[in-house]
Amino acid sequence: MTFIDAKLRLANLREVNFRGANLSGTDLSMIHLENANFTEAGLGAANLSNAVLDGANFARATMGLTVFGNNDLSTVKGLETVTHGYPSSIGIDTIYRSGGKIPEIFLRGCGVPDEFITYARSLVAGGQAIQFYSRFISYSSKDQDFANRLYADLQNKGVRCWFAPEDLKIGDKIRDRIDESIRLRDKLLLILTQSSIASDWVEHEVESALEEEKQSGRTILFPIRLDDAVMESGKAWAALIRRTRHIGDFTRWKDHDSYQKAFDRLLRDLKAEDKSKH
Numbered sequence: 001m002t003f004i005d006a007k008l009r010l011a012n013l014r015e016v017n018f019r020g021a022n023l024s025g026t027d028l029s030m031i032h033l034e035n036a037n038f039t040e041a042g043l044g045a046a047n048l049s050n051a052v053l054d055g056a057n058f059a060r061a062t063m064g065l066t067v068f069g070n071n072d073l074s075t076v077k078g079l080e081t082v083t084h085g086y087p088s089s090i091g092i093d094t095i096y097r098s099g100g101k102i103p104e105i106f107l108r109g110c111g112v113p114d115e116f117i118t119y120a121r122s123l124v125a126g127g128q129a130i131q132f133y134s135r136f137i138s139y140s141s142k143d144q145d146f147a148n149r150l151y152a153d154l155q156n157k158g159v160r161c162w163f164a165p166e167d168l169k170i171g172d173k174i175r176d177r178i179d180e181s182i183r184l185r186d187k188l189l190l191i192l193t194q195s196s197i198a199s200d201w202v203e204h205e206v207e208s209a210l211e212e213e214k215q216s217g218r219t220i221l222f223p224i225r226l227d228d229a230v231m232e233s234g235k236a237w238a239a240l241i242r243r244t245r246h247i248g249d250f251t252r253w254k255d256h257d258s259y260q261k262a263f264d265r266l267l268r269d270l271k272a273e274d275k276s277k278h
Contacts, residue, residue, distance in 0.1 A: 039078070044085060058082055063110075068094045074101035087111025135161040135222075135270070138205055139191035146226060146253055147191060150263075157267055161189070187270070189222050192247070194229040197238065206237045224248035224266065 015035045024044045035055040042062045049069035059078030064086030070093045080103040088110040139147045154161045209221035252258035
């Protein structure tokens with residue numbers, strides 16, 4: 001089985017048997033690969049960034065110039081038996097997400113210096129990794145001023161976040177990557193206004209987030225509103241949000257005190273959700 005330089009990004013390949021396959025140069029980023037079998041597979045120059053690898057088996061696989069970024073390797077099997085032809089790239093986010101549960105022999109084979117391995121162990125002492133919680137702010141470009149303010153204030157409070165404006169249309173390569181990132185691991189701060197609700201993308205965002213919540217059992221969608229449009233909309237998804245979700249009220253966001261009160265409530269809700277993960 002040969003996949004040299006194949007682009008399999010965004011595919012769902014759970015439990016697929018790649019035993020002995022040649023995956024050299026293959027783009028496996030953003031893929032669900034839970035319990036996949038990579039025994040004796042060739043993964044030279046493969047890109048596994050952001051892939052979900054829970055329970056995957058890499059026994060006696062061959063690697064070199066392989067890229068791991070933002071992966072959780074804590075439950076991956078067989079890493080201690082991997083053969084390294086060349087150094088590979090291991091992102092710091094992968095070290096953190098894995099809680100230090102990566103075999104040292106594997107890290108050394110990838111070219112990670114012993115000093116860094118020792119330092120990484122101290123960072124995740126006790127098995128508690130520092131979590132990279134991240135938020136995507138999804139909004140209409142007509143609400144850019146508010147989005148900029150919210151982004152700056154969240155960053156100042158130590159909350160990692162990125163912009164996901166609606167004018168990155170569904171189908172755009174960048175938008176596809178954002179959507180997949182949200183679906184795999186992040187939260188979505190959805191800014192609801194008359195402008196955003198009038199766009200088809202909001203329904204897509206809400207339905208995708210609610211479906212992932214149902215599957216994962218965690219809260220992903222955090223809606224906030226700048227006007228009363230979502231409270232008055234006749235759309236089914238809007239009614240569902242009104243019935244089942246607290247919607248942050250930023251309708252008076254230009255007033256400093258009102259904005260600060262709403263922001264503090266949002267920050268408290270986000271931190272409460274983070275603590276529930278531990």
